[in-house]
Amino acid sequence: MTEAAQERATAPHPPAARIGTRTRSVPRWWPLPAALLLGGLAGGVYGAVSTPEYTATSYVIAVPTSQTDPASAVGFAQAYSRVATQVAVLSDAQVAAGVPVGTLRSHVRAETSPDAPMVAISASSERPDTAMDMANAVARALTANASHVKKDTHVELLRFTRAVEPTEPSSPSTGLTTLVGACAGGLLGGLALLLRPRREAAHTTPTVPAPAAAAQRGGA
Template identity: 45%
Template sequence: MPEPRRSARALARRWWPLAVAVPLGAVAGAGYAAVSHPSYAASSYVVVVPNTPGENSTAVNFAQAYGRLTGQPQVLIGAAAETGHTVAVLSGLVRGTTSPDAPMIEITGTGARGGEAVRNADAVAKSLIAFGNASSKETGVRLVPLAPAAEPDAPASPSAALDTGVGAAAGVLLGTLAMLTRRKDGPAVRAELPAQPAPEPAAQAGPKAEQRAEQRVERQAEQQPVAAR
């Protein structure tokens, strides 16, 4: 068999789990993107303004606090009737994010249609403003709408490119695990050890031979004076 063909077969036997898993993962990701329902996202913006000029750090701190309250029932209860969702359902459709440097709150609403996403974001923003301004005298800040949500042109998810890439990455992981499992379960290949040189006769004799030699020398030393007499 020619050497290139033998090398190709060896590579195929070693790497076939990875070669099969990656395309299958990519196809699975693309299939998920094709059959999943689209989800739209729209964002509404609210700014926290201090009642006393110059207290920007206070406004930033309150913006972060109000941003964490965006998904809480005390805020969502005012927007539930306008959106037509229960408080529990609406809490999964909106989220609030803040900036550590600016007193701004971004309220992102999601929905099966672009108009629904806009309605969810604007309703929660309006409810948050009412909730925060009810205690404006105590907090020293007030909430002001900055920009309403705009209807998106395309769904935020699914993304065919992203889902295909995620599926291919999952295929790489599964294929690698399969290769490691096959290598672990396969027969162990032991390298042949070099032949050890045969021990010399003196080394084979060991300590006993050395003791006998010493005893013989001692007897010879004891007999020499007797012979001299």
């Protein structure tokens, strides 16, 4: 090996050779706690500013007459649960409910059980008294419409229980929205951690060749 090659081999490495070995000032896992914090904050703000919603439920029951069997009553109860939110019923209930048909259609739902002849009519509103009035009004209108065809269906629809004014909101609390937001943020932060190493590997800066290899080329 010549004297010039030995000097190049013992010379200090240039700064470019140490690009891949620089220490990180920020931990690699920082997106996870940041996403948790932002998600929880967003969920808490949503729960604090959103208006609470109240839900009231009224029940009606289908009773078979002597000319039919209980199985038919179950089938008609399911049919009436689909009719309860139609315009023909809601238009009769809007006066007693004190709200237009469009509000009833978007805030009233009807559900039934596959093995019980009972229909649950639930109404939601920002005011608990309005929710109660809507549920009771739709239940009365449904039973009135069913009485018009009782001779043909041989099934009578009766009011089982009245809706009462709710005392607690049915919408999610601020604590629940905060928890949901934090979970969503943690999920996004975890996905960011999974995708980040691939990006860093694709953008790795090539390092300067080793001194020994450079010395061999110089000697040659």
